[in-house]
Amino acid sequence: MSDVMKKSGFPYAFNPSACETCEGRCCTGESGYIYVNKQEIKNISTLLKMEEKEFVAKYLFKKMYKYSLKERKVLKEGTSIDSYECIFYDAASNGCTIYEVRPLQCRTFPFWDYYKTRVEELKLECPGITDE
Ligand code: SF4
Ligand code: SF4
Secondary structure (H helix, E strand, O other), X not given: XXXXXXXXXXXXXXXXXXXXHHOOOOOEEXXXXXXXXXXXXXXXXXXXXXXXXXXXXXXXXXXXXXXXXXXXXXXXOOOOOEEEEEOOEEOOOOEEOOHHHOOHHHHHOOOOHHHHHOHHHHHHHOOOEEOO
């Protein structure tokens, strides 16, 4: 049975088995924002057994009126080009260290409204994207 995912209104499908070999492209690469809301801040702090204030200071930064997870600057393998990865991405295990409480933005990727009309751009980012 295929585990390819589809979502109504989106002109593409997603095969999650691609994540096994992709090396977390959606958690790494160009710098971006990974927004977290109040409830997510609470959930992640709880998972990490941290006070919310301490968690905010250590792992978040403010972008306008929202909070985003911080990133780490890393060198793209074999190059001198800067790349970025989410502070909670673990390259050794190719996974998210807060997976069970990861933000909605991460849970809903690659089915973001932004990509409805930008499928070719999404295909370059995510190898799990296939035509419907
Ligand atoms: S970019 Fe796509 S294939 Fe790669 S980890 Fe993210 S969702 Fe999975
Ligand atoms: S929180 Fe987890 S899933 Fe979201 S970008 Fe960071 S490492 Fe990736």
